[in-house]
Amino acid sequence: MRHFDLSPLYRSTVGFDRLFSMLDNVNGDQTSAYPPYNIERTGENAYRITMAVAGFSEDELTIEAKEHVLTVSGEKAPEPEDREVLYRGIASRAFERRFQIAEYVKVVGASMEHGLLHIDLVRELPETMKPRKIEIKTGQKDDVKQIEGSSATTAH
Template sequence: MTRASLFNSPLLLGFDQLERALDRMNKTTGDGYPPYNVERLSEGHLRITLAVAGFADENLSVQVENNQLVIRGKQSEDDDGRVFLHRGIAARQFQRTFMLADGIEVTGARLDNGLLHVELSRPVEAPEVRTIAIESGGVRNRQKLVQE
């Protein structure tokens, strides 16, 4: 069974990578843990903040894999003999994935008061305008054939 593509227009050339990225996004779990914020700090600078109460920095990992920012957390299972009457603070492992556009770089991460801040940047580039020479089928093409 074939699936209708959003990018099957002949005017959209080379967008197959974007379509694969959208497919990957649809396959990610809809779990809301841990909660997070995404902030625009300035033009070209973003910050992702995850609420990771109870996680130490050695229990967290931040990696970039195939244009995806992958943040994982895993707590140790030792409770040092503690007996909980109520356990409302989540102590489960998680994986949160964010798709990154080309050119976005992770510039740093820090853990502060139970919040993991991941800094992202994209250098602002001036738009590039190129002029493409148009060859005609006349004299230039005949000269190329003679030279070859």
């Protein structure tokens, strides 16, 4: 029996609560692990993606949400000619990371702190999709008389 590792599905989707919903929207072309990131649930309908983007400024990062894909990309500005780097341990290569987001999930903000890019998302269901409580009425005779009485007075 073969074992399939589905952990990459969890790393690139936000807002899906069920695995079967994710299977149709998997973006399997992501092989790079750069930059590292976390996805966390911060509330019942709130999520946060945190990416380690040390060395990038806000001007060098782009966040775009289009259809059901959130794209985060970064491109470093060219280094000055007069600067010679003897050893480069901090990655400064360009990147593009895509996340599949569920329907009704939208980006509400982004901030940068200590080399970490935080992207906040929230799932907002339209009123027609939210569960609603249906009142159950009893079939008492008083209710029937009231309905009959009100229709009789309007007929005259």
